[in-house]
Amino acid sequence: MLTPSLQAANAAAALPPLGLPTVRLATSDDDAFVDDLQAIAFGPGRFARTAFRVRERFPIDPGLSLIAEVNGVPCGSVWMTPISVGGVDGYLLGPLATHPNFRKRGAGKLLAREVVRLAMSRGDGRFVLLVGDFDYYGPLGFVRVPEGRVIFPGPVDPTRVLLHSDDPSLVDRLEGPIAAFGAGSRS
Numbered sequence: 405m406l407t408p409s410l411q412a413a414n415a416a417a418a419l420p421p422l423g424l425p426t427v428r429l430a431t432s433d434d435d436a437f438v439d440d441l442q443a444i445a446f447g448p449g450r451f452a453r454t455a456f457r458v459r460e461r462f463p464i465d466p467g468l469s470l471i472a473e474v475n476g477v478p479c480g481s482v483w484m485t486p487i488s489v490g491g492v493d494g495y496l497l498g499p500l501a502t503h504p505n506f507r508k509r510g511a512g513k514l515l516a517r518e519v520v521r522l523a524m525s526r527g528d529g530r531f532v533l534l535v536g537d538f539d540y541y542g543p544l545g546f547v548r549v550p551e552g553r554v555i556f557p558g559p560v561d562p563t564r565v566l567l568h569s570d571d572p573s574l575v576d577r578l579e580g581p582i583a584a585f586g587a588g589s590r591s
């Protein structure tokens with residue numbers, strides 16, 4: 405059954421022509437849409453995913469929670485979680501999802517690019533980490549982290565751990581369990 409928050413996305417997709425995606429900060433009014441979108445994109449098993457476990461321990465940053473819109477209708481979402489690894493502060497990207505009716509219009513890559521740009525422009529984190537497909541994120545500047553270096557609170561496919569950093573040497577040095585943002589600088 406279609407939930408109310410997704411009815412606008414389905415209705416808008418049926419009305420050509422659709423404009424280019426745009427991005428804005430999420431507000432509490434978007435909560436139901438984001439919940440429903442993540443359920444569609446990741447299914448009931450999403451709460452068992454390791455990335456979700458990270459977000460249970462460390463809260464997402466609402467200032468880095470973005471919504472993609474087409475013709476003013478929400479169609480995609482991305483979250484960012486401040487973390488640290490081995491005493492180096494950074495951010496964990498995800499989940500990233502676009503409503504199935506709006507895929508292949510650039511919303512996903514726009515969301516990923518913009519949330520990375522916003523996070524890095526703060527100047528307090530040195531990387532963006534994620535678990536995802538290299539084929540999708542590689543063109544956005546993500547590289548593979550050597551297997552086993554970053555310890556997640558659960559199993560991850562080690563070939564899918566990807567990093568974006570302005571410092572090209574960081575990917576070879578980053579090592580340790582995922583901890584709270586600021587953990588390194590406080591110790």
Ligand SMILES: CC(C)(COP(=O)(O)OP(=O)(O)OC[C@H]1O[C@@H](n2cnc3c(N)ncnc32)[C@H](O)[C@@H]1OP(=O)(O)O)[C@@H](O)C(=O)NCCC(=O)NCCS
Pocket residue numbers: 445446480499500501502503506507508509510511512513514535536537539540
């Ligand atoms: C992955 C996802 C966010 C992409 O959203 P989108 O708005 O369609 O993305 P874009 O329009 O920016 O990019 C689409 C392109 O990426 C490709 N693509 C999509 N998923 C991909 C993947 N997992 N690996 C490689 N390429 C992928 C598409 O085939 C398309 O290619 P094209 O432009 O050559 O046609 C969307 O498919 C989704 O929500 N999937 C389910 C949730 C998910 O897997 N999230 C990512 C977690 S890592």
